[in-house]
Amino acid sequence: MVVSALLGIVLFVGAEVCLSGNGEALAINSGKKLFDASMIDDGFGFAVGGEFVVGGEGVIVEYINGRWYYIAHPTTPTLMGISLINETYGFAVGFNGTILFFDGMSWQHHNKRSL
Amino acid sequence: MERSCFLTECHGSITTKDLFDVSLVDDSFGFAVGYGLYKFDGESWSLVNENIWGVSIELYSRNFGIILDGWWTYIYNGTHWKRLIVDTLYGSIFLGEASIVNDSVAFAVGEDVDGPSVVYRYQNNSWSLMNEFYGGSPTSISMFNETLGLIVGYGMDAKGIVWKYNGTALSRQSIPEVGILSKVLMLSPDRAFAFGDGPTILRYDGVAWTVEQILQDNAPPFVQNPFQELETVLPNETVTILVNVTDAESGVGEVTLSYTADDGVTWTNATMKKTAGDTYTGWIPGFLNGTNVKYKITAYDRAKNFYINDNEGNYFTYIVVPEFPSWTVLLLTLFALTLPFIYILNMRRKRYSDQCPVKNKILRDNE
Secondary structure, three states: OHHHHHHHOOEEEOOOEEEOOOOOEEEOOOOEEEEEEEEEEOOEEEEEEEOOOOOOEEEEEEEEOOEEEEOOOOOOEOEEEEEEEEOOEEEEEEHHHOEEEEOOOOEEEOOOEEO | OOHHHHOOHHHHHOOOOOEEEEEEEEOOEEEEEEEEEEEEOOOOEEEEEEEEEOOEEEEEEOOEEEEEOEOOEEEEOOOOEEEEOOOOOOOOEEEEEEEEOOOOOEEEEEEEOOOOEEEEEEEOOEEEEEEEEOOOEEEEEEEEEOOEEEEEEEOOOOOEEEEEEOOOOEEEOOOOOOOOEEEEEEEEOOEEEEEEEEOEEEEEOOOOEEEEOEEEOOOOOEEOOOEEOOOOEOOOOOEEEEEEEEOOOOOEEEEEEEEEOOOOOOOEEEEOEEEEOOEEEEEEOOOOOOOEEEEEEEEEEOOOOEEEEOOOOOOEEEEEOOOOOHHHHHHHHHHHHHHHHHHHHHHHHHHHHHHOHHHHHHHHHHO
């Protein structure tokens, strides 16, 4: 009981990360911004952004199963825009001419371009 | 406003290839804008107009779209982008984002640099000023229909603001204290999300706005044991492998079928396709008779956690068998060997029959 109660308490570690009741790490403030989002419906979508500084790193979060998750992606500069047409097809764009393609499973750099 | 600085004050921090927004209509038609306008034809992106610099783009169909570049707007009519000036009292309007309601109406938010924040409405190939207001800078608008929408932005204190918009008037909403909000999506009258600094995500449930937690997925996907469609595999026969993969958090990413035909010296990886529900399908090509094929399944979720189902190190296996099993060959051999004896017996019977015509006649008569 005591252990369960303690696990249910949200513990803050500094101001950056905390632990939820089930032990998941929750990012509180990474200094990154979300600039755009695209959702297919109430159940699936992505938001993109990053650090708005020179050399800043991009971020992608995904909405699935009713919750938002940080997801891994190819190393990318800050992302400014995203557009999905369904759960298996979409593009995200950003600094330095970055174009990422989502194929339903993961985000990959899209190299077929003439920027 | 947040996006306006991309083309003005923040100019020094970006390159000429930066892209600021993208909009797709389908898998073979879309545009992206930044310092230049780029078109997607289903295969590749190509520069179509280097003179159009846009901070946002919204396509409604293949016949209607809007680009805002701050000072100018561009309207797509199905064949080309036409520049359209926004009339303004102050002469320095800057629209940041548009929301298209249907094939002829859109709304856009922005600021007059020397004046108030504004909401404009597009219809009949012109922009009409709908609202001027102070107390906050709008960054994004999302209209569910012509009389229901949301606008987000920020105040002088750099805190996020949400307004409800009915097509003619704004009403500020009560929200948790968050940083600058840059994007809003209204999915239905009782569902919306707002996005901004932190990163922050706010959820609207029709009554109130609450802060969404962004989770870190640390749990790998669950990979069930695969199902091999063929139990007996003949030489050069392709084998279909099915497997159920689930991930309760960020979702299943890539699922890979790895197989070896030389006892693990070399492995070949093949991406499995999602064919139904949680089922992924992959194929192992045909091999020669006697080949011992081993395979395993590796699944990643979108947070790049992975799980390998290799049957606890034993792998899943099958051996390619000959097209005619050995017992079949034995039976055929025996049958072939007996053919001469049958022939000889028949010949002897025939000869005996030819030598005894009388007896044969008696026998026929008795029958």
